[in-house]
Amino acid sequence: xxxxxxxxxxxxxxxxxxxxxxxxxxxxxxxxxxxxxxxxxxxxxxxxxxxxxxxxxxxxxxxxxxxxxxxxxxxxxxxxxxxxxxxxxxxxxxxxxxxxxxxxxxxxxxxxxxxxxxxxxxxxxxxxxxxxxxxxxxxxxxxxxxxxxxxxxxxxxxxxxxxxxxxxxxxxxxxxxxxxxxxxxxxxxxxxxxxxxxxxxxxxxxxxxxxxxxxxxxxxxxxxxxxxxxxxxxxxxxxxxxxxxxxxxxxxxxxxxxxxxxxxxxxxxxxxxxxxxxxxxxxxxxxxxxxxxxxxxxxxxxxxxxxxxxxxxxxxxxxxxxxxxxxxxxxxxxxxxxxxxxxxxxxxxxxxxxxxxxxxxxxxxxxxxxxxxxxxxxxxxxxxxxxxxxxxxxxxxxxxxxxxxxxxxxxxxxxxxxxxxxxxxxxxxxxxxxxxxxxxxxxxxxxxxxxxxxxxxxxxxxxxxxxxxxxxxxxxxxxxxxxxxxxxxxxxxxxxxxxxxxxxxxxxxxxxxxxxxxxxxxxxxxxxxxxxxxxxxxxxxxxxxxxxxxxxxxxxxxxxxxxxxxxxxxxxxxxxxxxxxxxxxxxxxxxxxxxxxxxxxxxxxxxxxxxxxxxxxxxxxxxxxxxxxxxxxxxxxxxxxxxxxxxxxxxxxxxxxxxxxxxxxxxxxxxxxxxxxxxxxxxxxxxxxxxxxxx
Numbered sequence: 001x002x003x004x005x006x007x008x009x010x011x012x013x014x015x016x017x018x019x020x021x022x023x024x025x026x027x028x029x030x031x032x033x034x035x036x037x038x039x040x041x042x043x044x045x046x047x048x049x050x051x052x053x054x055x056x057x058x059x060x061x062x063x064x065x066x067x068x069x070x071x072x073x074x075x076x077x078x079x080x081x082x083x084x085x086x087x088x089x090x091x092x093x094x095x096x097x098x099x100x101x102x103x104x105x106x107x108x109x110x111x112x113x114x115x116x117x118x119x120x121x122x123x124x125x126x127x128x129x130x131x132x133x134x135x136x137x138x139x140x141x142x143x144x145x146x147x148x149x150x151x152x153x154x155x156x157x158x159x160x161x162x163x164x165x166x167x168x169x170x171x172x173x174x175x176x177x178x179x180x181x182x183x184x185x186x187x188x189x190x191x192x193x194x195x196x197x198x199x200x201x202x203x204x205x206x207x208x209x210x211x212x213x214x215x216x217x218x219x220x221x222x223x224x225x226x227x228x229x230x231x232x233x234x235x236x237x238x239x240x241x242x243x244x245x246x247x248x249x250x251x252x253x254x255x256x257x258x259x260x261x262x263x264x265x266x267x268x269x270x271x272x273x274x275x276x277x278x279x280x281x282x283x284x285x286x287x288x289x290x291x292x293x294x295x296x297x298x299x300x301x302x303x304x305x306x307x308x309x310x311x312x313x314x315x316x317x318x319x320x321x322x323x324x325x326x327x328x329x330x331x332x333x334x335x336x337x338x339x340x341x342x343x344x345x346x347x348x349x350x351x352x353x354x355x356x357x358x359x360x361x362x363x364x365x366x367x368x369x370x371x372x373x374x375x376x377x378x379x380x381x382x383x384x385x386x387x388x389x390x391x392x393x394x395x396x397x398x399x400x401x402x403x404x405x406x407x408x409x410x411x412x413x414x415x416x417x418x419x420x421x422x423x424x425x426x427x428x429x430x431x432x433x434x435x436x437x438x439x440x441x442x443x444x445x446x447x448x449x450x451x452x453x454x455x456x457x458x459x460x461x462x463x464x465x466x467x468x469x470x471x472x473x474x475x476x477x478x479x480x481x482x483x484x485x486x487x488x489x490x491x492x493x494x495x496x497x498x499x500x501x502x503x504x505x506x507x508x509x510x511x512x513x514x515x516x517x518x519x520x521x522x523x524x525x526x527x528x529x530x531x532x533x534x535x536x537x538x539x540x541x542x543x544x545x546x547x548x549x550x551x552x553x554x555x556x557x558x559x560x561x562x563x564x565x566x567x568x569x570x571x572x573x574x575x576x577x578x579x580x581x582x583x584x585x586x587x588x589x590x591x592x593x594x595x596x597x598x599x600x601x602x603x604x605x606x607x608x609x610x611x612x613x614x615x616x617x618x619x620x621x622x623x624x625x626x627x628x629x630x631x632x633x634x635x636x637x638x639x640x641x642x643x644x645x646x647x648x649x650x651x652x653x654x655x656x657x658x659x660x661x662x663x664x665x666x667x668x669x670x671x672x673x674x675x676x677x678x679x680x681x682x683x684x685x686x687x688x689x690x691x692x693x694x695x
Contacts, residue, residue, distance in 0.1 A: 027182040029163075029175050044074035045602030047516035047528055058504035063088040069097075073532075073601035077103035077112075080600070096243060104599050106141040106570065116236065119339070120229040120253045122267040123280025123294040124311050124330075128340035131245055132233015136253075137226070141570050143596075146188050149222040149260040151196070155210060156181040159202040166197040168321070189216040192319025193288070217290040217319075219282040221257030227265075229253040235340050246342070247271050260284075267296075269339050274300030276339065278311065289318040294330075302337045303347060309336030323362030330355050334380060349381035368394030376409055384410030399430030421446025435459060451475050460485040463553035476501040489554060489563075490524040514565060518602040525563040532597035534564040534575060537606040541586065545578040552578075569599035577607060585683045587612050587653070613655040613678055618688030619648045619664060621671075627692050631666035648689070669694035 005018040049069040056062040065086035072079045082097030100115025113134045118127050120136065139145050153165065158179055165173040167190060175184070177200075189196065198210040221227060230252050234245035248271070255265040261284040268277040278296025285291050292315045299308035313330035331354045341347050354377065361371035371393075376386030386409030393402045406423040427441040440454040453473040460467025467485040481498040496508040514528040518535050525533070536546050538560040546554045546562045554562035567573050577591040588609045597603045619627040626648025633650045634641045644650045644664075652662075660675040671692040679685055 027177050027180060029177070029182065029184045042075055042598045043519045043602050043604055044072065044076075045516060045518045045533055045600075047071045047514050047533070047600075049514050049527055049529060050512065051527070052511040053508065054510075055506070055508040057506045061089040071528075071600050073598065075598060075601075077101055078598075078600040102599070104138065104141055104570070109137060109139055109141050109145070111136060111138040111141070117231075119231050119251060120267075122253050122265055122278065123282075123292065124278045124296040124313060125267055125269065125276070126338055126340065129236040129238060130231065130233045130249070131236055132231065134229065134231045134233075136229030136231075139227075143571050146186075147222065147225060147227075148188075148191070148216055148218055148220055149257065150185075151187040151189055151212075151214065153184045153187055153196065153198050153210075153212065154181065155198060155200055157200055157202055159204065161200050161202040164197075164199040164201070166199065168194050169197070189214040191216055191218050192324070193321070213287070215284055215287050215289070217282070217284060219290055219292065220261070220263045220284065221255065223257045223259050225257045227253075227255040237342060247273065249339070251339075261287075271300065271302075271339075274298060274302050274337055274339070276300075276337075280313075285316075289316055291316045296336075298335075298337050300337055302341055303343055303345075307335035307337075309333040311336050323360070325360040326358065328355075328357045349379065351380040352377060353380055354378040368392070374409070386410050396428060397430070399428055402427045421448075432456070460487050462548065462551040463487065464489055464555070487526060489557075490526070492526050516602075519604045521561065523561075523563045525565045528565045528600075530600065531566040532569050532600060533602045534567050534573075534595055534597065535602060535604045536562045536564060536575060537604065538562075538577065538588075538609060539606075541582065541609060544581045547576040547578065549574055550576070567595070567597055567603075569597055569601075572596050575605055582609075583611075583683065585611055585614060612653050613657065614651070614653045614684055615655055615675075615678065616684065616686045617650045617652050617662070617675070618686065618690065619644060619650065619692040620689045621669075621692050621694065626689075627664060628666050631664055634663045634665070636661040636663055664692050 007016045008014075009016070047070075049071065051067040052064070053066070054062060054064045063086070065084065067082070067084045069080060069082045079101045081099045083094070084097060085094045086092070098116040100113055100117055102111060102113045104111050114132075116129065116131050117134050118129055119125075119134070121127050139147050155163070157177060160179060161177055163175050163177050163182065163184065164171055165184060165187060172187075173184070187196065192215065194214045194216070196212045196214055198212070199207060200210075201207045232250040234248050237244050237246050249269060251267065251269045253265065253267040255263065257263050263282045265280040265282075266278070269275065276296060276298035278294060280292065280294040282290065282292045292313070294311070294313040296311040297308065298311075300306075309332060311330070311332045313328070315326070315328040317326035318324060332352065334348070334351075334353070336351070338351065355375070356377075357373075357375045359371065359373040361369060363369040369392075371391045372389070374386065374388035376384070378384050387406060388409060389404055389406045391402065391404040393400070395401070402425075404425045406425070408421065423446070424444040425441065427439065429437060429439040431437050436456060436458050438456045441452070443451040443453075451474060453471060453475075455469065455471035457469040458467050464487050466487070469483040471481045473479060477500050479499055479501045481496070483494060483496045486493040491511060491513040494510040496510070498506045512527045514525050514533070516523050516525070516528070516533065518533065521535060523535070536554070536556070538544050538556050541560045542556055542558045544556040544560070544562075545552050546556065546564065548564055548567070553564055556562045564575065572594050573596070574592060574594050577588070579591050582588060586609050588607060590607070593605055593607070595603055595605060617633065619631075619633075621627050627644050629644055629646060631644040632641055633644060633652070635652065635654065638654055640654055642650055642652065644666075655675070655678060657680070658677050662673055662675060664671050664673075671694055673690060673692060675687055675690075
């Protein structure tokens, strides 16, 4: 071994070996945890989500509408069918929304959708609604899975040490290491620019610090990781009042991390009258910023005129605590046809030919910050439009102040009708305590009257409770408004009243919720939405508050059941019982469980409880003399043992109603006695003092 030194003391026959730290076996530390897998407790759930609205305006007949979504889900996936019905004066309509089946496979991190869905986009294409099959990667199915490149930190120590990893001065990990070289793998850097400090402190208190500057981007995939999406079906042409399916197509996207600083994406699209293909490259340049470049080409006869076109895009961005900036540019030739374009004589004129976007933000006087953003675009008919916004933001006492100046660009400025023009917006929000927030704003707009608004709000809780919002304005159309939100166990209700300067009142009523069936239980609850539902069972124990991630969300009914809605699929969620609400004669092994539900399905979470008779027993071995502390009390014939505490007191559980025998032992003494009958009305009686005389 290079650098090894040794010394033999022949008198004492002691061999002293001095070896460099690199001669020891390397210690490997992996900071990544294995992702959670779904628990095998999921049950098939059948649900109907509904959202009903009724509104009335002065001088008009009332209108009403309802959105309904039927859902059935379990381990086999979930089926969804949406529908909306509206009834307005002179117009009635019914429209089917999305109908699809989806299967999530967390072990493979992919999802299969059959029915109505949306295509992936890539760096140059656009999302399109279609009906058919989509099969693609879904990294969200494994909570905590990191897609961006990770780091490996290395060092060495000659003595047993503790290694702390600080990311932007916040400690992320602290691990002990043995003498020798060590490496900490799978360290996740912050997105953008960051600094990692590796602090090594040995057993003698000596400390060394190694600093590593990093730059990471969510645009990148870690080396070897592949993302993909395959789609085939018919493009959906939805006008809002009717649905029809048009051209068939097939598309494939493939994205891979080539190395730590380079990710490549390719996509191809095939239709009868159009074909397109392109690539998108993202890279970290000089360890300081992210750049991207995209190239694509299309050909076809979508508009009946034939032709081909090209698309190009370039971008560069940097994110950092001190400041960030982004510049994005894209351009398409006249013949480049985007996917999903409907055959129309005006479609080529509406195509986006060129678009430029830029933004910069920094903090010249922290915590105050400044941001500037501008966007500009040109369409096929030559129409030019854009907007630039300068924003100043920061704290103002206990509140937050925002001042923005907006100016239109191109021919998107002031029109003959007085629309558009420069705008100045000043807003202030202040927390007042007890979750009450006040806000106000002043809107100065060219060719318009200045509008001033003031309001206050109190958000509704996650569980049962109330929320409200009030607002006043000098706008004649919206002089005042008040909204009341009510969350009950089985429904969400909102009432909205608004008045104009003529004191004419408009009203709106909203009702939202879910009707469902899970594990033989029919329930009505607040809306489940796109989440999952958990049925909590505390058998025959009513009135127990159930919390989700420390927030009270439900209370058990007379049967001891509570429905928890809106649980995020594939995300570990902690469900807790409040032990204060449990009866004193109840024993429960655990009051907190973590669940990981399947998407849009149900889970039954049962907390096993057991009722038991309990009592406080007071024992005296002589009048006024308590049995000594530590004496053992044994229930017969249950053979349940406990110990005597202060003042000769012992807490007994699992008592018989009558003829309960007790044996007491301490040092060389013992006694036996039969407890008096327990009063069924007294849940926690005190028995004694009872004489415990050693025979």
